């Protein structure tokens with residue numbers, strides 16, 4: 001079990017959170033820009049210091065303001081993945097993983113990890129020859145190579161386009177379950193959070209406003225078709241309003257009744273549901 005209690009005065013509000021996380025779970029912190037998500041990851045990693053707090057990971061106290069304990073970053077067993085990879089550009093793909101290993105006895109793990117994310121044939125290549133998606137895969141397995149107690153992921157896929165992102169989400173889930181590593185992810189993408197997480201914490205202005213499993217928290221009914229989108233424009237009409245909604249890479253125009261129209265603002269995330277089989281579905285003929 002992981003207990004995280006943190007207080008820190010930030011520029012415009014006080015961050016004040018209390019998170020209890022089951023070991024080996026994948027949890028997400030979800031909330032608007034500036035809510036304090038990255039700060040929580042930085043405080044857990046020891047890159048920043050809380051004004052008051054207690055961090056205990058599987059019975060090991062990493063931080064306690066009461067007992068004056070603050071483990072340095074290198075002693076907190078953490079894997080960190082950011083959106084900008086932070087790979088060593090002057091080393092080969094394989095050396096990037098080797099560098100992260102605790103012991104050189106584990107060298108066979110390098111091939112195993114590269115194989116898992118389809119990068120084995122790139123082992124001796126320079127990092128600069130990899131695509132964005134391949135670099136992100138490498139950053140992920142490098143974090144797992146450290147066998148961390150806690151994996152911290154800060155918008156790990158936001159630089160990738162949608163098909164790559166979906167593939168990498170599957171690989172991340174596979175790695176996380178295979179290595180059983182408790183993971184905390186910050187992401188803006190509801191479908192990503194809903195797909196990967198065992199538990200989601202909503203944060204706003206530095207406080208947890210609700211938490212629970214994704215089905216409950218996002219009101220997902222498995223008997224429905226569920227599509228997440230973001231309102232990017234709205235125009236009133238005589239009989240109904242028209243919403244412009246971003247769904248993945250596509251922009252969709254949707255009619256909305258007066259109540260829906262008035263309740264929604266640009267930037268709002270929405271869940272579009274329709275009862276299974278109660279919709280029109282046609283194959284698009286391309287010839």
Ligand SMILES: Nc1ncnc2c1ncn2[C@@H]1O[C@H](COP(=O)(O)OP(=O)(O)OP(=O)(O)O)[C@@H](O)[C@H]1O
Nearest residue numbers: 009010011012032033034035036037038039040048
């Ligand atoms: N060391 C610090 N001291 C004081 N305030 C800080 C510090 N670090 C960040 N902040 C402020 O805390 C607030 C939260 O920042 P943070 O980066 O944690 O938000 P976020 O939820 O990750 O946002 P985004 O989704 O845009 O990345 C911001 O207003 C930021 O300016």
